[in-house]
Amino acid sequence: MCHIAPVPAAPDVVVIGAGVVGAACAWHAARAGLRVTVVDRGPVASGTTGAGEGNILVSDKPAGPELELALLSARLWSDLAAELGGFEHHDKGGLVVAASESAHQNLLDTGLGQQAAGVTATPVAPDDLPGYEPHLAGDLAGGMYYPQDAQVQPMLAAARMLADARGHGGAELRTGVQVTGLLRDGERVVGVDTTSGSIPAAAVVNAAGTWGGQVAELAGVHLPVLPRRGFVLVTEPVPVLVRHKVYAAEYVSDVASADAGLHTSPVVEGTDAGPILIGSSRERVGFDRSMPAEILRTLAAAAVRLFPVLARVNVIRAYRGFRPYCPDHLPVIGPDPRAPGLWHACGHEGAGVCLAAATGHVIAASLAGRSTEVDLVPFRPERFG
Amino acid sequence: MSPPPPTFDFDGQAIPFRPGQSVGAALLAAGIRSWRTTRVGGRPRGMFCGIGVCFDCLVIVDGQPNQRACLVPARAETDVRRQEGSGHGNLS
Numbered sequence: 001m002c003h004i005a006p007v008p009a010a011p012d013v014v015v016i017g018a019g020v021v022g023a024a025c026a027w028h029a030a031r032a033g034l035r036v037t038v039v040d041r042g043p044v045a046s047g048t049t050g051a052g053e054g055n056i057l058v059s060d061k062p063a064g065p066e067l068e069l070a071l072l073s074a075r076l077w078s079d080l081a082a083e084l085g086g087f088e089h090h091d092k093g094g095l096v097v098a099a100s101e102s103a104h105q106n107l108l109d110t111g112l113g114q115q116a117a118g119v120t121a122t123p124v125a126p127d128d129l130p131g132y133e134p135h136l137a138g139d140l141a142g143g144m145y146y147p148q149d150a151q152v153q154p155m156l157a158a159a160r161m162l163a164d165a166r167g168h169g170g171a172e173l174r175t176g177v178q179v180t181g182l183l184r185d186g187e188r189v190v191g192v193d194t195t196s197g198s199i200p201a202a203a204v205v206n207a208a209g210t211w212g213g214q215v216a217e218l219a220g221v222h223l224p225v226l227p228r229r230g231f232v233l234v235t236e237p238v239p240v241l242v243r244h245k246v247y248a249a250e251y252v253s254d255v256a257s258a259d260a261g262l263h264t265s266p267v268v269e270g271t272d273a274g275p276i277l278i279g280s281s282r283e284r285v286g287f288d289r290s291m292p293a294e295i296l297r298t299l300a301a302a303a304v305r306l307f308p309v310l311a312r313v314n315v316i317r318a319y320r321g322f323r324p325y326c327p328d329h330l331p332v333i334g335p336d337p338r339a340p341g342l343w344h345a346c347g348h349e350g351a352g353v354c355l356a357a358a359t360g361h362v363i364a365a366s367l368a369g370r371s372t373e374v375d376l377v378p379f380r381p382e383r384f385g
Numbered sequence: 386m387s388p389p390p391p392t393f394d395f396d397g398q399a400i401p402f403r404p405g406q407s408v409g410a411a412l413l414a415a416g417i418r419s420w421r422t423t424r425v426g427g428r429p430r431g432m433f434c435g436i437g438v439c440f441d442c443l444v445i446v447d448g449q450p451n452q453r454a455c456l457v458p459a460r461a462e463t464d465v466r467r468q469e470g471s472g473h474g475n476l477s
């Protein structure tokens with residue numbers, strides 16, 4: 001008897017990267033009827049997706065294209081949680097608090113712009129803060145409550161989307177496979193070369209996160225994606241002490257800052273498992289994996305300033321990740337006219353989990369030649385020149 | 386006759402120990418096999434790895450929860466308590 005192994009049909013799309021963004025692209029593309037192969041040099045979520053947090057925030061984004069994407073994404077994450085579930089999606093709401101009068105005023109101003117863009121933002125008087133967060137410091141100037149803010153467990157979210165894309169969408173997942181080059185037919189990108197052979201495909205999606213610039217380079221195009229380091233402290237498990245995503249108003253200006261130096265602002269949230277996660281720091285120091293105790297101490301002190309009760313809780317570990325940073329703080333999403341056949345879905349900085357669902361949605365629409373729900377012009381790959 | 390061994394207090398019970406012994410080893414020697422409950426299921430836990438790796442043996446030492454009984458050296462002045470769940474129930 002003679003067995004002839006079936007030659008696997010070439011996929012329609014190769015997605016480079018099995019982080020939360022690549023997973024969302026694969027899920028939506030498979031849902032749109034495309035045959036998808038996902039490749040990652042490591043395991044699922046081995047990049048920044050496994051080294052950050054999972055906040056889905058509309059609160060930290062001023063009115064503009066990123067907010068529009070975030071609003072779509074928040075809705076899509078809720079839909080996905082209802083349909084797929086299993087990734088600790090919580091509509092917990094966000095509470096932004098201001099320590100000073102001037103920060104409070106900024107918060108109110110930002111809120112007005114956001115409200116006009118469709119965000120629900122409710123000012124909270126100092127006396128009403130304990131009703132939201134009983135353990136919050138008593139001397140704050142006020143806050144703003146954002147019911148649309150939510151949270152997911154990013155690694156679970158990536159894994160669930162990929163499992164479903166494989167199970168129901170017929171997608172293939174190949175981990176431990178590094179993309180080393182792109183197949184070309186003249187100008188066109190027609191697949192990838194990998195450490196395990198080449199994979200021809202009609203389209204390639206660059207979802208390589210912080211390494212998106214390196215993948216773009218394989219196509220001979222420039223994408224300035226740089227690492228922006230951030231630390232997270234993990235406490236021992238505690239009962240529910242922090243109910244919402246809580247952070248200081250200064251966080252918003254830190255996120256938007258262009259300077260390479262260290263910025264820290266307290267960001268505090270509880271998790272299903274019990275530990276509290278404490279962020280956040282931002283600095284551009286390349287892929288330096290060192291862990292300066294001074295930064296960890298600053299983060300802990302700032303969290304205790306917001307929640308004095310945390311002074312009695314131990315930090316049990318800390319980790320760091322490298323956000324995929326673009327100079328204008330916007331992700332790169334869409335087809336690259338400089339390399340037809342190549343789509344980008346990378347450079348989401350500190351909002352890649354938040355924006356993943358919408359990114360996958362618009363990438364799938366674009367791959368299928370349909371119009372996208374949000375305008376991709378602000379995210380176009382060739383904008384950096 | 387040799388003097389009685391030193392003891393530490395475990396929820397009101399005097400637990401004898403030898404110098405250099407860990408709190409966990411002394412509890413086991415006294416026939417006590419579990420001194421904490423898990424957070425979700427309330428299941429009993431005590432010593433497992435015995436070398437500070439598994440965090441199964443957590444206990445409240447001098448008011449501080451989540452101390453590894455297998456690592457904390459026993460001393461006469463040590464106050465040891467059973468731990469319920471996270472041990473931080475008093476914070477909420």
Ligand SMILES: Cc1cc2nc3c(=O)[nH]c(=O)nc-3n(C[C@H](O)[C@H](O)[C@H](O)COP(=O)(O)OP(=O)(O)OC[C@H]3O[C@@H](n4cnc5c(N)ncnc54)[C@H](O)[C@@H]3O)c2cc1C
Pocket residue numbers: 016017018019020021022023039040041042043044045046047048049050051052053054055056177178179180207208209210211215229230231232279320321322323324345346347348349350351352353354355
């Ligand atoms: C401390 C910290 C806190 C954060 N908090 C939040 C938050 O609360 N909310 C939020 O939305 N975002 C947050 N982020 C940002 C978020 O984690 C990232 O934006 C997001 O994970 C990026 O996902 P990604 O899929 O694009 O990239 P990644 O998860 O990095 O995935 C890219 C993948 O591509 C693979 N890859 C790269 N090159 C190749 C190649 N040549 N061949 C094959 N595979 C390749 C990598 O192995 C990797 O797995 C945080 C980040 C940090 C560091």
Ligand code: FES
Pocket residue numbers: 431432433434435436437438439440441442443453454455456
């Ligand atoms: S028994 Fe494993 S850490 Fe103590």
